[in-house]
Amino acid sequence: AQSVSQHNHHVILSEAASLELGCNYSYGGTVNLFWYVQYPGQHLQLLLKYFSGDPLVKGIKGFEAEFIKSKFSFNLRKPSVQWSDTAEYFCAVIPRGGGGNKLTFGTGTQLKVEL
Amino acid sequence: EPEVTQTPSHQVTQMGQEVILRCVPISNHLYFYWYRQILGQKVEFLVSFYNNEISEKSEIFDDQFSVERPDGSNFTLKIRSTKLEDSAMYFCASRVTGELFFGEGSRLTVL
Numbered sequence: 731a732q733s734v735s736q737h738n739h740h741v742i743l744s745e746a747a748s749l750e751l752g753c754n755y756s757y758g759g760t761v762n763l764f765w766y767v768q769y770p771g772q773h774l775q776l777l778l779k780y781f782s783g784d785p786l787v788k789g790i791k792g793f794e795a796e797f798i799k800s801k802f803s804f805n806l807r808k809p810s811v812q813w814s815d816t817a818e819y820f821c822a823v824i825p826r827g828g829g830g831n832k833l834t835f836g837t838g839t840q841l842k843v844e845l
Numbered sequence: 846e847p848e849v850t851q852t853p854s855h856q857v858t859q860m861g862q863e864v865i866l867r868c869v870p871i872s873n874h875l876y877f878y879w880y881r882q883i884l885g886q887k888v889e890f891l892v893s894f895y896n897n898e899i900s901e902k903s904e905i906f907d908d909q910f911s912v913e914r915p916d917g918s919n920f921t922l923k924i925r926s927t928k929l930e931d932s933a934m935y936f937c938a939s940r941v942t943g944e945l946f947f948g949e950g951s952r953l954t955v956l
Contacts, residue, residue, distance in 0.1 A: 762943040773949040774888070774936065781943055820888060826943065832878065832901055833938070833945050835888040 732757035732823050736836035743811050743843050751806040751839050753795075753821030763804040764822040764833070765795055774820070780804065781826075791815070816843045847871045849948035851937050857954045861926050866951045868920045868937030877920045878938040878945060879912065881905070888936070894920065927955045 733756045743749060755761060765777040778789025785797040795806045804821060821836040850869045858864050870877050879891040892902040892912055899912065911923045920939075924931055932955045938945040 764944070773934075774947045776944070779944055822888075824943065824945070832890045832893050834890065835880075837887045 732761065732825060732834050734821050734823050734834055734836035736819075736821055736839050738839045739837065740840045741842070743841070745813055745843055745845055746810045747843075749806070749808040749811045749815075749841070751819055751821075751841070753804045753806065753836060755802050755804065755821075755823045757802075757823065757825060760826045761823045762826050763795075763797060764824075765789065765793070765804075765806050766820045766822060766835075767817045768820065768838075769817045777806070777819070811841075811843045813843050813845055815841060817841060847946075849937055849939055849946050851935075851948035851951050853951055854949065855952045855954070857956065858927055860929055860955055864924045864927055864931075864953060866922045866924075866935050866937075866953070868922070868939075868948055869918055870920055870937065870939030871941075871946055872918070874939035874941045874946070876900075876940045877912075877914070878940075879922045880936045880938065880947075881933040882936065882950075883930075883933045891922070891935075924953075927953075929955050931955050 735754045737752045763780040766774045767777050777793050780787045780797045788794045793808050819839045822833050824833045825831045852867045877894040882888045890903050892906045893900045909925045913921050934950045934952050936950045937948045
C-alpha cells in the first residue's frame, strides 16, 4: 500500500516570501501525484497534478511542483506567497493503472501567511 | 463544468440515529469514493466502489457503514447508528481515469 509523508506540519511565512512544501511518497510502482488546497472552512480544491511527462508541473494561483522520481518526492513551490494563500495543503498519491485504487493523502501542511 | 454534488451540506443528528449522506458523481465516472476529515485532521479514505460493489475499504469502514448506488446516479453513504466520533466532514469523489473529483462535502455533527 502507498503512503505519503508531509514533513512540514505548520509553516508561517511573510507575504512575498518563497514557499516550498515537502512531500514524499512510498510505493513500489508508478503513481499519479496531486496537491490539494483547503481554505478555511472550505472543501478540497485541486492545485495541480502530475501523471507523466515534464516533471515540473504548473498549477493554479502560481503554484508549481516538481516530481523527482529518484527521491520519491513531489514538492510544492510558489515564488511569492500572498496572504490569501493561507490554507491547508495536502499532497496525495494514487497508483497508476487498475480500477478502484484509492487516493492516499498526506497529513497536510497548515500554511499561514502574515501581512 | 461537471461536478460532484453532495447533500446535505450540514447535518446534525443525535447519537444512535441513522444518517444517509448523498452524492451525485459526475455522470460518466466509474469509480466512486467516500473520504472523511475529522476537524483539524487529515483526509482519510473510507471506501471505494466500482462496478456496483465495494472494491476497497479501510478499517474505519466497519459494519456501521454501508454504501449503495441505488439508481445509477446517486451514491450514498449510510451510517447505521452514529457515534460522537463520527462527527466529521464527509467527502464524496468520483473518477474515470487518474484524477478524483471531490464534492464540497457534508458536515456531520453528532450530538
